[in-house]
Amino acid sequence: ASFCRVFKISYLNFERFPASCVQHRLVVRDASTLQILHLYTCTDQIQYIEWSSDSQFILCAMYKRGLVQVWSLEQPDWHCRIDEGSAGLVASCWSPDGRHILNTTEFHLRITVWSLCTKSVSYIKYPKACQQGVAFTKDGRYMAVAERRDCKDFISIFVCRNWQLLRHFDTETQDLFGIEWAPNGCVLAAWDTCLEYKVLLYSLDGRLLSSYRAYEWPLGIKSIAWSPSSQFLAIGSFDEKVRILNHVTWKKITELEHPAVITNKKTIVYKEVEKSPTLGTERLSFPPTRALASSLFSTQSKYDICQVPVSLNYIKPVADKANPKVGVGMLAFSADNCFLATKNDNIPNAVWIWDMRKLKLAVVLEQLYSIQCFQWDPCQPRLAVCTGSSRVYLWSPAGCVVVKVPGEGDFQIVSLSWHSSGDSMLLLSKDHFCVCYLEREEVK
Secondary structure, three states, X not given: OEEOOOEEOOEEEEOOOEEEEEOOEEEEEOOOOOOEEEEEEOOOOOOEEEXXXXXXXXXXXXXXXXXXXXXXXXXXXXXXXXXXXXXXXXXXXXXXXXXXXXXEXXXXXXXXXXXXXXXXXXXXXXXXXXXXXXXXXXXXXXXEEEEEEOOEEEEEEEEOOOOEEEEEEEOOOOOEEEEEEOOOOOEEEEEEOOOOOOEEEEEOOOOEEEEEOOOOOOOOEEEEEEOOOOOEEEEEEOOOEEEEEEXXXXXXXXXXXXXXXXXXXXXXXXXXXXXXXXXXXXXXXXOOOHHHHHHHOOOEEEEEEEOOOEEOOOOOOOOXXXXXXXXXXXEEEOOOOOEEEEEEXXXXXXXXXXXXXXXXXXXXXXXXXOOOEEEEOOXXXXXXXXXXXXXXXXXEOOEEEEEEOOOOOOOOOOEEEEOOOOOEEEEEOOOEEEEEEOOOOOOO
């Protein structure tokens, strides 16, 4: 892997062109060379940016002012300004066609749909303030909105072409927490708050296909993920288990547990180990060179394969505090549907990789620090992991590797994002970013 130099940011979005903002300035760069293509100045400090689906437009949201500004890459002199006025603004996003903007006003009083083409405005009342209250189908044809009316939960399905209401139905939930379409757009999953374990599966016409409840009284659902093929629905729970539902009967086909001790001899456990570099006296000089000084105070990291049984670092949650660090909080399927990566918050330093063809645990990555983020390569089964250190970790069925970000200072990676081609990856620290370019193996 090769790296670009580090750039200072306050927010960044990585699509066809990486865009970043510093205070009120928006910077658009070329993804391959990182040369600056456009520089825009907004009215106030930018709090959120997002590309349109075709990468022709980019919106900049300034929530404090209730303002959205839109810029065009093809016509740099053109721009659009949307002011929500006294209604305020708490969220903004693009529709799948890249020509409409959805703004959510303060207190979730309504969602305003602004058209860039016709300058028309549509309103959607009573959107619910929940973690994931708006969901689009992958083909961009339909949008589902979670609503709250008269102390009851509802879901409305709209046609994105003309924003007409297609279906409106109530849900059998106490406090609807989130909705998500299956990738094929045929099934909508809706789940209840963590106090009530319930997953509801609806068809496009609003029919309840199935409901699932694993248990009744303890804390319930923490995370949900569809497989890219729509064949599996993975449900991460507070009881440290992942339950897999199938798309035929919507029944559970297996439970994936996260024990603190790995005993299965067929599971490969990679453990990160750290050591300080050793330097011979013949290499020492005064004053030391910059490269020598950097190596003297840096540590090296690598993976060791451990023999089972292996005990993982298990943290007992604090029972008297809200939002306990317990249960499966992160789930992600690989692009080929063959693997599922999970993180159990009780064991924060480990990533679990499951073989979905065998429904068995294949690999455990035990890191030195807590897992901050992981994401699959969009083109192949390759997982990238970051832990808040200056290293990025890559796993594939061929093995795993530790890659250190070069450069001066301590670049602590807290998030990452793959390019859609899988050839590069964006690494983010608190206020800087770096692009990692992955070299392809030449076929001889």
